[in-house]
Amino acid sequence: MKLRLFFVCCLFITICLTASACGDQLYLENAATPLALGMDLDKNDKFHFYSSAPVFSKNIKKKSQETSGTANSLRQSKAIQDSQSSGSIQGRNYQVILLGRHFLSYEDWFPMLDVLFRDARNTVTDRVIAVDGSLEEVFSLNPPDQPLLPILLRGMVDTKSIKSETYATTAQEFHRQFYDKGLTPYIAEVKIVNNQVRLKGSALLNQKGKYEISLGPQETILLSILQKQASPGFSLSYPIPGEPVHKPFETNILSLTGAKVKTKIKTSYENNKFKFDILVKTRVGLSEHLFPFNVEKDDTKLEKQIAVLMQEQFMSIIGKLQKHKIDPIGLGVYARAKEYKEFCKVEDHWSEAFANAEVRVKVDLEIASMGPVK
Numbered sequence: 001m002k003l004r005l006f007f008v009c010c011l012f013i014t015i016c017l018t019a020s021a022c023g024d025q026l027y028l029e030n031a032a033t034p035l036a037l038g039m040d041l042d043k044n045d046k047f048h049f050y051s052s053a054p055v056f057s058k059n060i061k062k063k064s065q066e067t068s069g070t071a072n073s074l075r076q077s078k079a080i081q082d083s084q085s086s087g088s089i090q091g092r093n094y095q096v097i098l099l100g101r102h103f104l105s106y107e108d109w110f111p112m113l114d115v116l117f118r119d120a121r122n123t124v125t126d127r128v129i130a131v132d133g134s135l136e137e138v139f140s141l142n143p144p145d146q147p148l149l150p151i152l153l154r155g156m157v158d159t160k161s162i163k164s165e166t167y168a169t170t171a172q173e174f175h176r177q178f179y180d181k182g183l184t185p186y187i188a189e190v191k192i193v194n195n196q197v198r199l200k201g202s203a204l205l206n207q208k209g210k211y212e213i214s215l216g217p218q219e220t221i222l223l224s225i226l227q228k229q230a231s232p233g234f235s236l237s238y239p240i241p242g243e244p245v246h247k248p249f250e251t252n253i254l255s256l257t258g259a260k261v262k263t264k265i266k267t268s269y270e271n272n273k274f275k276f277d278i279l280v281k282t283r284v285g286l287s288e289h290l291f292p293f294n295v296e297k298d299d300t301k302l303e304k305q306i307a308v309l310m311q312e313q314f315m316s317i318i319g320k321l322q323k324h325k326i327d328p329i330g331l332g333v334y335a336r337a338k339e340y341k342e343f344c345k346v347e348d349h350w351s352e353a354f355a356n357a358e359v360r361v362k363v364d365l366e367i368a369s370m371g372p373v374k
Contacts (some may be wrong), residue, residue, distance in 0.1 A: 243291040
């Protein structure tokens, strides 16, 4: 009797599980899986969406299908995307989320991403990328000698972020940046140049999501060093003052490869303002110099010159950040940890407090290798 009851219970559980699973099944041939999602505003400031999904067919030369249209929200756009596709749109495998510059010129747009985080079936590892220009131009690209746009963009961002030349900011990390009062968001940025996608560096936003400034690859590397995110292998180049230039060639350039870098940030609060003393200690390898110089003999002199140039560029970047009242470094996180009482007074307007803060950077640089060539 007990054995019979056991089999009846097992059968009942199996039927329940099978019934619940069948209700949500979708055959692959009836699905369309976009890998790229784009959001922008049209000329009338109406929300405009874009998507790109791969097409698996030997008889079609174009290997992707692009859809676009206007809607009031991302969830509402699904019905419009379905009307333009042969299958049911399943936005759970996005590789990249593209945000147009016009879209980023406004504040308080972040709730438009609500469906991506609210539906637990959606991925949060997609890369968030700003586009300097029109998204329509980006999604209309179809170069025959390059991979699909979403694969190209994700690969471009991931590989360059390893060298600290941009940021592979995921949707989950982007969400954290928005709701952390001690920092402001930062993402990768691309631009279309001569019908090709080019990586610009990084785009820096304010706490409400509005675009403020862009940083090139080298400035992004230095910002990553201040954020303690830079990995060994980054590359820096500087023109050395006083060295002759033989036109048309810039023969006063010196290039370095970063080996090991340590960033220490000391936080204090004095005279009604926050103070941050940042020490960047790094070892570099000499990878190129285009002018005659006895590196082995005068290495100390060269180290001091490079340290001064790096320090000046660090301070230039901090000046830009304070001018635009943005803190992608996350110095507010240090202020919250070290001077909690004072930070609580300004946490709702930390950007203004950061703009008035005193920030100093000192560089301690050592040339650890010079290469086999004298």
